[in-house]
Amino acid sequence: MKSTLSRLGVATIVSGTILSTLAPLQSYAATSEGTVNTPILNVRSDSSTSSSIVGKLTEGTTVDVYAVNDEWAQINFEGQKRYVSSTYLTIGSSMSTASTSSASLYVAEMNVNLRSSMSTSASIETVIPKGSLVTHVSTHGATGSWYKVQFGTYTGYVAARYFTETSPTFYASTTAVLYDKTGTGASKIATIPEGAKVTYLESLGTTGSWYKIEYGSLVGYAPARNFTPTPLAPEAVTTYYAVKNVALYNGTGTGASKIATIPLGAEVKRVYVNGLSSSWYKVQYGDTVGYAAARNFSTSKPEAVVKTTYYAVRDLVLYESSASGAARLRTIQEGTKVVQVSDANLSDSWFKIEYDGVTGFAAARHFSTKAPEEVTITPYFAIRNVAMYSSSAAGATKVATIPFGAKVEQLSQSGLSSSWFKIRYDGKTGYAGSSHFSLKDPEVVVKTDYYTTRDVVLYNRSDAEKVKIAIIPFGTKVQQVSEPGLTERFFKIEYGPIIGYATADYFSKTAPSDEQYEEERQVRIYVDGNEPLNVRSTPDSSSTTNKVGTLSTGTIVNIKPIVGSKWALLTSGTYSGNYIHTDYVVPVTTTPPATGITKKVSYTSYPMTARQMADRQVAQFAQTDAHRYDEAYLPRAWVSVNGSTGKIVKSEMTVVSGLGTALKMTASSSSSSLVTIPYGASIQYVDRYTSGSTVWYKVKYGTMTGYVTPSSVVGTANILSRPILTSHAYGQINTGETVTITGQSGTYYTISYKRPAGHNIRVFDNTWRRASVDDLLPYVDPSQIDANSRSFYQFLDLSKSAGTTATTLNKVLTSKGTLSGQGQAFVDAASMYGVNEVYLLSHAILETGHGTSLLATGVPVDKDGNALINSSGNRIYPERPVAATVYNMYGIQATDSNPLGNGAKYAFQQKWFSPKEAIIGGAYWIGASYINHPTYKQNTLYKMRFNPSSPGTHQYATDIGWAAKQTTSIYNIYQSLDAYTLNFDVPKYQ
Incomplete structure (x- = not known):
């Protein structure tokens, strides 16, 4: 039966929480979007879960409600008052608490x-x-x-x-784009400027990352991140000036359009905007407002541009900018008129130049306000070969060689010293000494390059009365000088500073092999331990593919030693035409009478075992080339690999400079030091920086960051002899260096690496690797060295004379250039300074390339001792007169950076003006430095290398085989002497 109750409200069955308080009779409205946890709601006879169920309501059903509390709602169900759980009712709009x-x-x-x-x-x-x-x-x-x-x-x-x-009102926090929809394919319909007001309509996307907004009359979509409900701060304005022509855009984002160009010096108003990148300014230029790069403005008004007329004083390059490496725009010829444009920000050493419709930059020193004078051209002829330089200043670069007899144009130039000509030759303009030219055309003399096809005797003349003045070694390049009337059998030859005559048949226009050979001789193969000697197709032991065979110790062969090398060409036997190393041969000579040779052996005891000696040498770092072909292993965790190239990523490094190393503020030796990092300290690699040819490491030490040199530090990435961390380390590699990956073994790579110049000797190298104790023992333990072997001569007492004569030594010095006939000088030097004459002779032969080096043949110098020839023997600084010719037979002070210049200057300071003075004077330096040193007294090659009295200090070399290798020349010389005395000083260990 239908209820007669009046309808008091409606409700819809939904899922929800229990209402917390009893409410007056309300009207409840259904919502169509709610979800329901329980699709069927029980209708009970009373407000109790134990009361009987009189019916059920399904989700979405609308009912009349009479009353409600936190748990129950009284409803009209089929005309009867019944009860349901109020948890599942959605409150309608007629109730104030549920609007x-x-x-x-x-x-x-x-x-x-x-x-x-x-x-x-x-x-x-x-x-x-x-x-x-x-x-x-x-x-x-x-x-x-x-x-x-x-x-x-x-x-x-x-x-x-x-x-x-x-509020639904929002503001653009930056310039934003309004699209017609979200997602791929959306089209831009407007740009919303920073600070603009919009009306929020709804959020879109699974995370509300897009807003649907109303902007003016447009409705569209934009990323939510570009809007804020807070209006931007009031805009502040500052006056700025453009420091160059500046493009003004309608926004700061990619795709912004250019709306105006602000000219150099123009005044603008900068408008301060919250959230705008510091690299951009919002500016007002006239009535136009937009965005421009901040770097193009200054609060100071630029000075008025001044344009000045200048003239180029030489040919010069106009560059795109004044920065290093700027592109070349064009060349401006000497005398050209240009306009210099003032630029307050430009260095004084540069000009901003307008020329031929182009604006660029050039060095200020190349311009003058004076118009160039009219140049007078006078023809001259070179009366000798002349070097032409880029300028008349000291240190100028050589730009060409003008041959004898060549016609040149002398260009007048005010202010130029009378000792110089400005000349034009073969399209080039430069400077040369005026004394080398004449107004008269000299007799034409033709000079032709030739090469000797054998050792050639040079005579002072070509007739029967000729006298030998020199021997030109095989393969030497000389110049044949034309001379009218000279018979075809003879050539007039320029051989360095010497001019003479020689048989024409002994010369060829074709250069022979670069190798120059000494006289053929017979030798016996001798390798310590009776090992076989490798025969190679080329004179190179670093190659793994040039080995063609071996020769057993004791084999007798004929060889031609290569001048200035430790290699020799085999001229007999199966391997004739191939090469062997001369460290492993001894002369085959007739044994001199026993009465002509005296051998004395003494022993010096040291308080250590041979192994302890080896341990100390390893601790000081010793090198060997014995493992150059062995695999070297690097843990894979310490290297980042790309193809066959690996980069060391182990960042820890150690300071290995004995006095510590300066941590520089910048990558420059002249930079201030932050601190001196002590020896053994750990640092962290950050980056590397190259300044010219100099490499710097950027490192972190504690809280400080600065720069150190590669020579003062070593990385902690060990290069191992076997694929195991506890194996012997051949050396370390610095962080950031690249290696070549040659293979892989488990968790290790095999690698190849060449130690760069300037890196510490502890850094790994393919050829020169750190020696182990087992490597060192055969070299430091005298008991393992045969007393009758060549190697035993490392114990020769170099402070004692060989007791030989000048006549005997002169036999060894035959065909040794300026050393020839100097036997008495070596005998005198030995007597005066207590240095073995055979050692001095051996040292001189090695250093001078058998008496043929420039320091041996004589170097002309000026009044300050500066060399007047370069390393090629060509004359330099022609305006400087020759003050003296100096000689340096032992290469003393001939440092790697400038061997000729430094060696010549030292010889000048010592007054070595003849080969004899250089031989005797240099002997003092050699003796004082090691052999007769008052503290170290290193009188043997062994002591020079290992210094058993104080191992690890004042040692001559790091190669563990150095002392044995130096014995070859000394041993060979002794074997060629008729009579001599041998004094050996042999270490004796416990």
Whole structure:
């Protein structure tokens, strides 16, 4: 039967939480979007879960409601008052506590869970991030404690206490693009400037990352990150000036359009905007407002541009900018008129130049305000070969050689010293000494390059009365000088500073092999331990492919030693035409009478074992080339690999400079030091920086960051002899260096690496690797060295004379250039300074390339001792007269950076004006440095290398085989003497 009760309200069955308080009779409205946890709701006869169930309601059903509290609602069910759980009712709009507003906008005050129903146990649809916007759909619960909201593509329920209602008015926090839709393929419909006001309509996307907004009359879509509900701060304005022509854009983003050009010096107003990148300014130029790069403006008004007329004083290059490496625009010829444009920001050493419609930059020193004078051209002829230089200043670069007899144009130039000519030759302009030219055309003399095809005797004349003045070694390049009337059998020859005559048949225009050979001789193969000697197709032991066979110790062969080398060409036997190393041969000579040779052996005891000696040498770092062909292993964890190239990434490094190393503020030796990092300290590699040819490491030491040199530090990445961390380390590699990956063994790579110049000797090298104790023992233990072998001569007492004569030594010095006939000088030097004459002779032969080096043949110097020839023997500084010719037979002070110049200057300071003076004077330096040193007294090659009295200090070399290798020449010389005395000083270990 239908109820006669009046209809007091409606309700829809939904999922939700229990209403917290009893409410007066209300009207409840259904919402179509709510979800239901329990699709079937029980209708009971009373407000108790134990009462009988009188019916069921399905989701979405609308009912009349009479009363409601936290647990139960009284409803009209089939005309009867019945009860249902109030948890599943959505409050209608007629009740003040359950108003709905589809236009309300709320902001999350923290991260909030969006749930499927009004229960903290309901499933979480998504998490709404703090600060995100949601659209309010309806309010639920007697106290409105739940909101139904829309967030992006989600609709669900949130706790109302975590949200605050906000205005739909927003502001662009930066320049933003308005699109016609979201996603791929969206089209731009407008640009919203920074600070512009928009109206928020709704959030889109699964995370609300897009807003649908109204901007003016347009409705579109834009990323939510570009908007804020807070208006931007009031704009401030400052006056600026353009320091160059500046492009003004309508925005700062990619794709912004140019709207104006602000000229150099123009005044603009900078408008300060919150959130704008520091690299951009918002500026007003006239009535136009836009954006421009900040670097193009200054608060100081630039000075007025001044243009000045200048003239180029030489040919010069016009560059695109004054920066290093700038592109070349064109060449401006000497005398050209240009306009110099003032530029307040430009260095004084540069001019900004306008020329032929082009603006560029050039060095200021190349211009003058004076117009060039009219040049007078006078023809001259070179009366000798003349070097032409880039300028008349000291240190100028040689640009050409003008041959004898060549016609040149002498160009007048005011202010030029009378000792110089400015000349033009073969299209080139330069400077040369005026004394080398004549107005008269000299007799034409033709000079032709030739090469000797054998050792050639040079005579002072070509007739029967001729006298030998020199021997030109095989393969030497000389010049044949034409001379009318000279018979075809003879050539007039220029051989360095010597001019003479020689048989024409002994010369060829074709250069022979670069190798120059000594006289053929017979030798016996001798390798310590009776090992065989490798025969190679080329004179190179670093190659792994040139080995053609071996020769057994004791084999007798004929050889031609290569001048200035430790290699020899085999001229007999199966391997004739191939090469062997001369460290492993001894002369085959007739044994001199026993009475002519005296051998004395003494022993010096040291308080250590031979192994302890080897241990000390390893601690000081000793090198060997014995493992050059062995695999070298690097843990894979310490290297980053790209193809066959690996980069060391182990960042730890150690200071190995004995006095520590300066941590520089910048990558420059002249930079201030932050601190001196002590020896053994650990540092962290950051980066590398190259200044010219100098490499610096940027490192971190404690809290400080600065720069150190590669020679003062070593990386901690060990290169190992076997693929195991505890194996012997051949050396380390610095962080950031690259190696070549040659293979892989488990967790190790095999690598190849050449130690760069300037790196510490502890750094690994393919050829020169750190020696182990086992490597060292055969070299430091005298008991392992045969007393009758060549190697035993490393114990020869070099402070004692060989007791030989000048006549005997002169036999050895035959065909040794300026050393020839100097036997008495070596005997005198030995007597005066207590240095073995055979050792001195051997040292001189090695250093001078058998008496043929420039330091041996004589170097002309000026009054200050500066060399007047270069390393090629060509004359330099022609304006300087020759003050003396100096000689240096032992290469003393001939440092790697400038061997000829430094060696000649030292010889000048010592007054070595003849070969004899250089031989005797140099002997003092050799004796004082090691052999007769008052503290170290290193009177043998062994002591020079290992210094057993104080191992690890004042040692001559790091190669463990150095002392044995130096014995070859000394031993060979002794074997060629008729009579001599041998004094040996042999270490004796415990």
